[in-house]
Amino acid sequence: MTATPRQRKSRRGLILLVALVVAAAVGYFVKVRYYTTPAVTMMTASVARGSIEETVLATGQLRPVKLVAVGAQASGRITSLHVELGAQVKAGDLIAEIDSATQQNNLKTAEASLANIHAQRAEKEASLTLARQTLARQRDMASQNAVARADLESAEADVKTTEAQIASLDAQIESAEVEVETAKVNLGYTRITAPIDGTVLAIVSQAGQTVNASQSTPTIVVLGQLDTMTVRAEISEADIVHVKPGQKVYFTVIGDPEHRYDAALESIDPAPESIRSDAAIASSSSSSSSSTSSSSTSAIYYYGNFDVPNPDGSLRTYMTAEVNIVLGSAENVLTVPAAALGNRDRDGKYSVKVLNADGSTAERRVEIGLNDKVNAEVKSGLEEGDKVVTGEMTAAQRSASAASMRLGRGGGGPPPGM
Template sequence: MNAPLSPIRHSIETDTPVPPQPPKRHHRRTPLIIGLLVALAAGGTAVMKLKRNPNADLVTAPVTIGDIEQTVLATGTLKPVKLVAVGAQASGRLVALNVRLGQEVKAGDLIGEIDSLTQQNTLRTNEASLRNVRAQREEKLATLALAEANLARQQTTLAQKASSRADYDSAEATVKQTQAQIAQLDAQIVEAEVAIETARVNLGYTRITAPIDGTVLSIATQQGQTVNAVQSAPTIVVLGQVHTMTVRVEISEADVVRVKPGQNIYFTILGDPDHRYEAKLATIEPAPESIKSDSSFSSTSTTTSSSSSSSSSSTSSAIYYNGVFNVANPDGRLMTYMTAEVHILLGEARNVLTIPASALSSANVDGSYTIRVLDGAGALDRRTVRIGLNNKIRAEVTSGLRAGERVVINAPDQAPKQAVMPPPSAGAM
């Protein structure tokens, strides 16, 4: 029995080439499935558009219970409550320096010594001058005794008419002259004693002692350096009482009208912003620092030019008034010339309802505010509320809201803007 011919061989034998064909598949369901998917997608989009909440894009914030403070923010500088530059009143070479930076000293402790040879020689010279004047006085006392004895003899002989009146007058004049010379020497003795006291004081100036209890904050003159106290007293060291610090706060002219002595204060330093230091404002200086350079103190020849420059500078620069208060520094964490961020409390409220200040619009005529509240179902409601303290960040709500409610904080007419693409340039076509 013969085997069936393959398609290729059959095609060769019949001279009609018939290529093999793949099996046929049915594609009738594909357009139907694609159509159903498109319809479902369109329907879903329509349902989403119908169910979209128009208030979903509103930015809200909850009404919370917390603390609120209304403060004046200012910058201050820390200094020791007492700051003294210890200088030298004697000229010479600093032969000894007995302190180091950071050392605590007591009043009267020896800080340094200046070469005292010149002052010692001056003292010895003045003491010698005093001895010389006193010796001269002793000599005049002897001369006076002789003159008085001669006057007594002349008085006796004149009474007996054994001497002339001229001899008597000469003896009397000698006594008075000697007495005057003794008085002059007495004055010279006082002058010499004063010179000795001055020399002793100048000798004492060569020993530099601490005028107050304090800490050595700076050493301006090193051991072996020569100082000249003729024109001005050179600074040797700077002492400060750092256990109590004074803070000088620069308060702007816009805020100083709301600040008064006795208000509570807290401040922080840059290195430890989480630690608050409490204090009370002690005083407010009545004039700013710029009063020291006021044109009223200048000469009449420069009054016009200086007043014009002063007026221009006063209008272009801010004016600050210094507030001063002290704070205890037992652990020494506060250091000299640190910068303090000072908050002067104008008012405070604890455990009250608060909302963001951005939720408030302009106040009504009666002082109330109208805000928008979004409930749990997404419905928008307008509510009239009363506001207490407002520090421009958060505001205290005294009536009209409950804790947990959400208030709208964006503007009513605020809507997302679509980016507009510029038209293509001619070269891109």
């Protein structure tokens, strides 16, 4: 059956109406989904009294207050080792012995040479006595014109020659005595003794091993005094400007983070450790410029040093210390979360949003003192109990946070029966 013109017109109107309704629904969805500002909840915190401490963090290394590598100045085979790892030794205690046959023979040779020169001097002393007696007779005879002048002069020359020979032998005796002393010292080098009181931390050379001291001093053992430990803390160049000797420090070790060790910063090295290998000191300007450019890309650290007592020996060599250098501390002061701090102006004050009783917010300029990056000391601009805005969170963020907390508590599994 053919539709009438009125029916066709009515049908087109209905289709157009449906299209408009669909377009309106799509537009509303897009507006709500993409253009509607989500509800925002402000996160706040109260200004409260508390304690605050501002510190510089540094990583340090524990070392004995005295650390000595005991070496050998004599070459040869180690015949005996008299200490064990961890043994306590006193200064002068025998640590090791090196085969001393060569040094003993050198001492005997030096002593024999000295004895020979002494014998030569004794012979010349006898000759000098005879020459002086002869000279005396020649002078008596010359006074009576009973001897030729040449014989008198010859006798005088014999005396002077013998005296000169004795003087030469005296010098040789001094040299020979030095040789004997040197030989004795070299013989003493075959007995390695402890230079300090301490603990044997390492045994580098064993009995039966041959050491060669002609080019470098070989290490036999390493000794350290462990009753006091030195901490060398690496302080970054960004923090070093705030640090100075005398400031309080405390540290913990990885194995015992609950035990806090307190001390005071004693010194700061004037230059970083890298200066020891700075090529610019001994190379040409071209090579130094290249080394400087390469070193500038690495981090720069300065060492801060302080000692800490270690009576029970719980602190061990080369332990890692987590060091806190105290820049300042305050108790019973107004504090505010550091997250509430806004921009800082030229006067050093920070902008902080304060929540009013009616739900509105107002911005205040606040003077801040110590800041440990978690809380900050309020010197002026806020009162105890004020509510400050620390952040904002949308509904979607709140939902995500709640879901994350449920997962953290183990509640994020599928519902029963699934």
